[in-house]
Amino acid sequence: MFIFKFFKKKEPKTKSESNKVFYNEKDAIVIYLKCSKCGELFRSYLRKGYDLINDYDNNGFLIIKEYIGAKCPNRIHLHAILDRNYNLIEYTLENGELISKEEWEKGVEK
Numbered sequence: 001m002f003i004f005k006f007f008k009k010k011e012p013k014t015k016s017e018s019n020k021v022f023y024n025e026k027d028a029i030v031i032y033l034k035c036s037k038c039g040e041l042f043r044s045y046l047r048k049g050y051d052l053i054n055d056y057d058n059n060g061f062l063i064i065k066e067y068i069g070a071k072c073p074n075r076i077h078l079h080a081i082l083d084r085n086y087n088l089i090e091y092t093l094e095n096g097e098l099i100s101k102e103e104w105e106k107g108v109e110k
């Protein structure tokens with residue numbers, strides 16, 4: 001099991017690692033990921049208000065998702081904690097890895 005943790009940086013000038021992989025769009029959080037077993041690429045739109053779970057304890061949101069690809073039986077588990085402004089606080093991802101939008105676009109062109 002691999003656990004990746006990124007902590008929100010307070011300095012607004014420096015983009016944290018998390019900003020590269022959790023894209024905050026108007027109505028959704030968009031993430032791109034790759035199956036660590038077969039390399040299949042995924043794009044996931046997590047709609048605000050639908051896919052985000054209210055986390056009253058931390059005054060923010062939780063994301064709990066499972067992805068299963070078409071190419072292999074590997075199950076990818078995502079668990080993420082966001083603050084009220086949809087900034088990523090930390091996440092864990094099992095059996096997969098987050099990639100950038102650019103990597104995803106390059107991958108699907110092939």
Ligand SMILES: [Zn+2]
Nearest residue numbers: 035038072074
């Ligand atoms: Zn796979």
